[in-house]
Amino acid sequence: MAESSEAPSVAVRCDSASPERVATATELARTLGLPLVHDGAEAYPLLLVVTDERLELLQVDSTDGPVHCEFTGGAFGYRRAQPLRRELLTRAVGFKGKPLDVIDMTAGLGRDAAVLALLGCHVTAIERDPVVFALLQDGLRRARDANAADTLAERITLVRADACDYLDALPAEALPEVIYLDPMFPERTRSALVKKEMRLLSRLLSGEDDADRLLEAALRSGCHRVVVKRPLHAPHIAAPLVRQPPLQFRGRSARFDVYFPEARPTPAS
Ligand SMILES: C[S@@+](CC[C@H](N)C(=O)[O-])C[C@H]1O[C@@H](n2cnc3c(N)ncnc32)[C@H](O)[C@@H]1O
Structure with missing residues (x-):
């Protein structure tokens, strides 16, 4: 999410029902200055997704799966x-x-x-x-x-x-x-x-x-x-x-x- 006119827009979504993870997503959206979306996320080609396990970056319009940082498994x-x-x-x-x-x-x-x-x-x-x-x-x-x-x-x-x-x-x-x-x-x-x-x-x-x-x-x-x-x-x-x-x-x-x-x-x- 660089400051470039060509950079695609990113939103945050929470895929977890856990109140703790919902709070994480809300805080992440706030600190990054990104919208927090639930439905209708099609407007954003890239989603930063808070799951039960981790944070993932997803290309909505691609068959590529999400990407995350992994230092153990x-x-x-x-x-x-x-x-x-x-x-x-x-x-x-x-x-x-x-x-x-x-x-x-x-x-x-x-x-x-x-x-x-x-x-x-x-x-x-x-x-x-x-x-x-x-x-x-x-x-x-x-x-x-x-x-x-x-x-x-x-x-x-x-x-x-x-x-x-x-x-x-x-x-x-x-x-x-x-x-x-x-x-x-x-x-x-x-x-x-x-x-x-x-x-x-x-x-x-x-x-x-x-x-x-x-x-x-x-x-x-x-x-x-x-x-x-x-x-x-x-x-x-x-x-x-x-x-x-x-x-x-x-x-x-x-x-x-x-x-x-x-x-x-x-x-x-
Ligand atoms: C090709 S990736 C590096 C991949 C990394 N070596 C790895 O093993 O995952 C280049 C990264 O450098 C970052 N980057 C580019 N210019 C930078 C700068 N001036 N200061 C800090 N990071 C920068 C980009 O945002 C991008 O995440």
């Missing part, structure tokens, strides 16, 4: 059980066994942040869109509720902000070891291989494309390692400050471009 549960040390993301951030501090500038549905947290990294996951942020908050809450001993959720700190503004305001002593970004890529929507999560995010966030801005903010932050996820055959981000990435990790459908920027210049005293 489902496909992510399978991924949790896999060895992560050889994953491209693990290698791209330079993980060698010691937990890293990472800022994820584009949290999205939190899957990459969760992989890094599973490795033991401390991740500040930044998301600008309020609807996506609500899904993230719900996913982390359920992860905590499902298993209080599960430290994954404790290693992820969610921040709702524009990541460029956040980095620009970050003092040098608070810089992480790695900045990670996975900007939206327009061509993803045309591929048959695009997962329903990405199709839905592309629709929700239509009109947004600030890959150049994100990478420039990361490079000027003074962080020593910046990792960018790109579709395998996409050009590298050609923002004015950016040269060819000095290191790449290539997978079957995605690649990670790694940059090693200079330290932030200290202001003249």
Whole structure:
């Protein structure tokens, strides 16, 4: 639900009879400034649905099922059980066994942040869109509720902000070891291989494309390692400050471009 003229309208609906869940839906609609609908929801192509179990985002006019954040079961549960040390993301951030501090500038549905947290990294996951942020908050809450001993959720700190503004305001002593970004890529929507999560995010966030801005903010932050996820055959981000990435990790459908920027210049005293 970005501030774009092309962004489709979203409403909140409660599919639970539980008074507690109805109160959650009412509060969500109020804080997000979205209508709370019961019947006649056809006017809204996207619905944020409060169910008995979780918060879901649904495309009313699509056969794609709803999307939610998942850090314990489902496909992510399978991924949790896999060895992560050889994953491209693990290698791209330079993980060698010691937990890293990472800022994820584009949290999205939190899957990459969760992989890094599973490795033991401390991740500040930044998301600008309020609807996506609500899904993230719900996913982390359920992860905590499902298993209080599960430290994954404790290693992820969610921040709702524009990541460029956040980095620009970050003092040098608070810089992480790695900045990670996975900007939206327009061509993803045309591929048959695009997962329903990405199709839905592309629709929700239509009109947004600030890959150049994100990478420039990361490079000027003074962080020593910046990792960018790109579709395998996409050009590298050609923002004015950016040269060819000095290191790449290539997978079957995605690649990670790694940059090693200079330290932030200290202001003249
Ligand atoms: C492709 S998705 C990221 C997917 C994520 N890596 C995952 O594993 O689920 C990109 C996300 O970045 C967010 N985003 C784009 N520009 C942003 C900005 N300037 N600040 C914060 N978030 C931003 C979008 O709202 C979107 O949710």
